[in-house]
Amino acid sequence: MSELSINGLRKSYGATEVLHGLDLEVSGNEFVVFVGPSGCGKSTFLRSIAGLETISGGSMTIDGADISGLEPDRRGVAMVFQNYALYPHMTVAQNMGFALRMAHVPKAEIARKVREVAEILQLEPYLDRRPMDLSGGQRQRVAIGRAIVREPKVFLFDEPLSNLDADLRAHMRLEIIKLHRHQKGISIYVTHDQVEAMTMADKIVVMRDGNIEQVGSPLDLYNEPVNRFVAGFLGTPRMNFLDATSTGVANWRLGLKVGGMTLSPPIRPDADALPEAGAPLSLGVRPDGWRIVAEGDGLAGRVVHAEQLGRETVVFIELEHGPQVAMIQPGQYRLHSDDAIWLAPAPDELHLFDASDAALPVARIPRTNSHN
Amino acid sequence: MAQPPTHHRRDTISALTLLAPAMILFGAFILLPLMQTFAWSLYRYEVFGGVKEFVGLDNFAKLAGDEVFGIALINNLKFAVLSVVLQVGMGLVLAALLDRGVRRFKVVYRTIIFAPILVSTAAVGLLWSLILNPSIGPVDDWLGLIGLSAPRNGLLGEPAFAIYGVIFVGAWQYTGFMMVILLAGMQNVPEETYEAARMDGCKGLRAFFHITLPTIRNVIITCCLLTVIGAFKVFDLVYVLTNGGPGNATEVLASYIFRNAFEFGQIGYANALSVVFLAIAFVFGLIQFRMIRR
Amino acid sequence: MKSLAFFPRTRRMAIIMHLFLLGYVAVILFPLSWVVIGALKTNREMFLDPTGLPADPNWGKFIEAWNAGVRDFFINSVVVSGVSVALIVIASALAAYALTRMNFRYSGWVYLLTVLCFAIPVHAVLVPIYGLLSDLHLLNTHLGLILPYAAFGLPFSIILMYSFFYEFPAELEEAGKLDGCGPWRRLWFVVLPLSRPVLISVAIFNLVGVWNEFLLATIIMTSKHMQTLPLGLVSFRDQYGTDWPGTLAAISIGSLPLLVLFVIFQKYFVRSMAGMGK
Incomplete structure (x- = not known):
């Protein structure tokens, strides 16, 4: 059981601050994923934890010990780099044992540990090869092996799968998760790919512009995004956003006008700030939150294109009042371009955001979350 | 890849044209002199353009x-x-x-x-x-x-x-x-x-x-x-x-x-x-x- | 941003490193400045105080040296270097293109021949080249120096361009084909414009080599008015031996052209010369 605690972490390059006071607590054997668009600071955050960047403020502790001023090799962390960063002139075994050699660990012990890790990663046949003679996936495993050998408390992964093709990526995702379970430590994984985040994480940290937007389990974030950015970032196709206007509250229901349609979802019992009549809102509906309804019942639109995937159908629809939306329907629908269609959001699939993009937990009834 | 022979010949001619300047210079100023270096090393040869007398490997001896x-x-x-x-x-x-x-x-x-x-x-x-x-x-x-x-x-x-x-x-x-x-x-x-x-x-x-x-x-x-x-x-x-x-x-x-x-x-x-x-x-x-x- | 330094990032270490480099720089700059300053001195001053500054700088020595022969050497160097570098760049580009891009059955053999020529130093064929040029009546002519310079500059240039063209994406040329360009037009409109970096590299290292070449020039340019700069400077010393400031002035202005080019095109020079290590 390790514990990583970060308080008010800041990082500036000259006069430009790129990380604006980040707080994060990670404990136990959590697999944490930092996700966000490029330039959001997620890599800088990771590298600050690694000690590759000097921080300009705040503190970091692992198991209570302050690590902020320590050299990378003294922090109890290990890192897997995006381009593997294997030493080209060393064999696989030498690559994996290098950190121990630098720490003056006796040769026999290095050899023993390297063999042990190679066994876990099925790298034994390659121990005497050089990185140049390995495939992408094998290099990736060596890079991971090099980290494991050091028995760190925190594993850091910097977009480690971005150089692999789709099949191998899916495979390595699973391998990394399995290793993480086996190793018992904290893993922090940086990616810009929200699918990786959703599939791997125990805890996702969504970042934007050097700030943490939201921290939580994948389903928490999917179901209860705190703002429009998080809502739009997780899930493919993205959540659809439509302009809506409040018509006020009546009978524990909130009146909404969207395009030509009126909605009156029930208000959540714990809702506090309720929008006044006339307030401009943004209505978010996930692609799988649409229902096809009878003619004249919801929003009118025309099919732009339907992707027939067999198990499900992804339909892109241009609504009559302007916006284009995506809809996923399970099963097969033989829709064609220009077919007329009527849609309405399912009542428990409504996300509302106010003018400042913050989520209004007004109407949506939370799904029961078996994760907790 | 099989190409019609005319194509092939045209390519060969183009290639030779492009290679000609380099090949002529190599031949005249590197390869021919190289042969002469080898050949003349077997002669007693004292004035440029003068008499050459074959002496075998004497020079090397x-x-x-x-x-x-x-x-x-x-x-x-x-x-x-x-x-x-x-x-x-x-x-x-x-x-x-x-x-x-x-x-x-x-x-x-x-x-x-x-x-x-x-x-x-x-x-x-x-x-x-x-x-x-x-x-x-x-x-x-x-x-x-x-x-x-x-x-x-x-x-x-x-x-x-x-x-x-x-x-x-x-x-x-x-x-x-x-x-x-x-x-x-x-x-x-x-x-x-x-x-x-x-x-x-x-x-x-x-x-x-x-x-x-x-x-x-x-x-x-x-x-x-x-x-x-x-x-x-x-x-x-x-x-x-x-x-x-x-x-x-x-x-x-x-x-x-x-x-x-x-x-x-x-x-x-x-x-x-x-x-x-x-x-x-x-x-x-x-x-x-x-x-x-x- | 470099995250790792070879030496501790302390003020003291920085001072030590700068002192070391400054010491080295002094070893480089001292002789160079000694030459220029010496040219401004009188012969008497040279003997009495070799390192001293001139009491009354005499700039006239530079003009004197220029008129006493350096001008001719300079012109010869410009003609010989200019023509031979142009010849090398053009001929090597054409040859490398033919070897990599054309369906030519003997490409492999020609390339092998090029490598063979690359490994043959001019020193080993000095005597026959002299004989050949003498037979062709090309001794003491610009052409007599240009041709062997081109021949010996070509192999390495072809090898460099060969590896560049070899990695040049075929798609681009195929696009040219689809746009209706024949091989010549593809070379001119597609390949050469995109090969600028390697063409410049080849031009520069050949220029440096040819501009400073000495051995061939010594045997071919025996008459003084045909000599190139390196040669001319030596014969200048031999002729005006006791006029030290004059000799130093000749060395100064004779060495200037390439240094000026280097300062202007520094990026290209460094890239070209560093490319030798590839």
């Missing part, structure tokens, strides 16, 4: 007993070994300082250190011959200051020292060149590799020895080869600084070939020397090619 040839060969070897140590060694130190040592004025340093390669070796030789000249150059005065008496004919007039003077001047000119090549190699080492090294607890000079040097190994080998090849080809420096003297103390292969052909009227013998020279240079040249192509 003469080589074996030629004391000056031995001096020249040893001088070339000294040149090669010491140049590698001075040029590549100092080049590495300078490159390391500019790559991950100092943080300011790097371009200024690099520019100045590189500059001597752009001055012709003849001019470099001239300028050092003047600096080392006992009557107008300052070096003898400096030796006096630290209590050493300079040789009467200057440092380059001292048989035991002259060759080292020439080697020093060569290093003065070429070290910057080596530094630039090595620096380019060092700058090609990915930043991520150094970051991985830091994570592994390897930094400072340890990183230089454990990461940088092995990673740029091939560049270092190429530099050594360039230096060794250069050392065997050296001519202008010797010609200008000492003209092979005093006596034959600084004779090198190239100057000895030149002297035999154009001063002593020993054309056949010069060609025999050329054949030996060729054998040495050819081996290094092919190794160098292997390195460029990797």
Whole structure:
């Protein structure tokens, strides 16, 4: 059981601050994923934890010990780099044992540990090869092996799968998760790919512009995004956003006008700030939150294109009042371009955001979350 | 891929047209002369255009007993070994300082250190011959200051020292060149590799020895080869600084070939020397090619 | 941003490193400045105080040296270097293109021949070249120096361009084919414009080599008015031996052209010369 605690972490390059006071607590054997668009600071955050960047403020502790001023090799962390960063002139075994050699660990012990890790990663046949003679996936495993050998408390992964093709990526995702379970430590994984985040994480940290937007389990974030950015970032196709206007509250229901349609979802019992009549809102509906309804019942639109995937159908629809939306329907629908269609959001699939993009937990009834 | 024969022929003709200038120059100025070098090395041949008398391997037999040839060969070897140590060694130190040592004025340093390669070796030789000249150059005065008496004919007039003077001047000119090549190699080492090294607890000079040097190994080998090849080809420096003297103390292969052909009227013998020279240079040249192509 | 330094990032270490580099720079700059300053002195001053500054700088020596022959050497060097570098760049580009891009059955053999020529130093064929040029009546002519310079500059240039063209994406040329360009037009409109970096590299290292070449020039240019700069400077010394400031002035202005080019095109020079290590 390790514990990583970060308080008010800041990082500036000259006069430009790129990380604006980040707080994060990670404990136990959590697999944490930092996700966000490029330039959001997620890599800088990771590298600050690694000690590759000097921080300009705040503190970091692992198991209570302050690590902020320590050299990378003294922090109890290990890192897997995006381009593997294997030493080209060393064999696989030498690559994996290098950190121990630098720490003056006796040769026999290095050899023993390297063999042990190679066994876990099925790298034994390659121990005497050089990185140049390995495939992408094998290099990736060596890079991971090099980290494991050091028995760190925190594993850091910097977009480690971005150089692999789709099949191998899916495979390595699973391998990394399995290793993480086996190793018992904290893993922090940086990616810009929200699918990786959703599939791997125990805890996702969504970042934007050097700030943490939201921290939580994948389903928490999917179901209860705190703002429009998080809502739009997780899930493919993205959540659809439509302009809506409040018509006020009546009978524990909130009146909404969207395009030509009126909605009156029930208000959540714990809702506090309720929008006044006339307030401009943004209505978010996930692609799988649409229902096809009878003619004249919801929003009118025309099919732009339907992707027939067999198990499900992804339909892109241009609504009559302007916006284009995506809809996923399970099963097969033989829709064609220009077919007329009527849609309405399912009542428990409504996300509302106010003018400042913050989520209004007004109407949506939370799904029961078996994760907790 | 099967192509209609007319296409093929047209391509062949185009290719030959494009290759013609290079091939004609190779033939006339490299390959034909090469044959002649081999052929003439078997003759006694004393005046250009004059009589050639076939003597078989006599010229080569003469080589074996030629004391000056031995001096020249040893001088070339000294040149090669010491140049590698001075040029590549100092080049590495300078490159390391500019790559991950100092943080300011790097371009200024690099520019100045590189500059001597752009001055012709003849001019470099001239300028050092003047600096080392006992009557107008300052070096003898400096030796006096630290209590050493300079040789009467200057440092380059001292048989035991002259060759080292020439080697020093060569290093003065070429070290910057080596530094630039090595620096380019060092700058090609990915930043991520150094970051991985830091994570592994390897930094400072340890990183230089454990990461940088092995990673740029091939560049270092190429530099050594360039230096060794250069050392065997050296001519202008010797010609200008000492003209092979005093006596034959600084004779090198190239100057000895030149002297035999154009001063002593020993054309056949010069060609025999050329054949030996060729054998040495050819081996290094092919190794160098292997390195460029990797 | 370099995250790792070879030496501790302390003020003291920085001072030591700068002192070391400054010391080295002084060793480079001292002889160069000694030459220029010496040219401004009188002969008497040279003998009395080799390192001193001139009491009354005499700039006239530069003009004197220029008129006493350096001008001719300079012109010869410009003609010989200019033409031979142009010849090398053009012929090597054409040859490398033919070897990599054309369906030519003997490409492999021609390439092998090029490598063979690369490994043959000019020193080894000095005597026959002299004989050949003498037979062709090309001794003491510009062409007599240009042709062998081109021949010996070509192999390495072809090898460099060969590896460049070899990695040049075939798609681009195929696009040219689809746009209706024949091989010549593809070379001119597609390949050469995109090969600028390698063409410049080849031009520069050949320029440096040819501009400073000495051995061939010595045997071919025996008459003084045909000599190139490196040669001319040496004969200048031999002729005006006791006029030290004059000799130093000749060395100064004779060495200037390439240094000026270097300062202007520094980036290209460094890249070209560093490319030798590839």
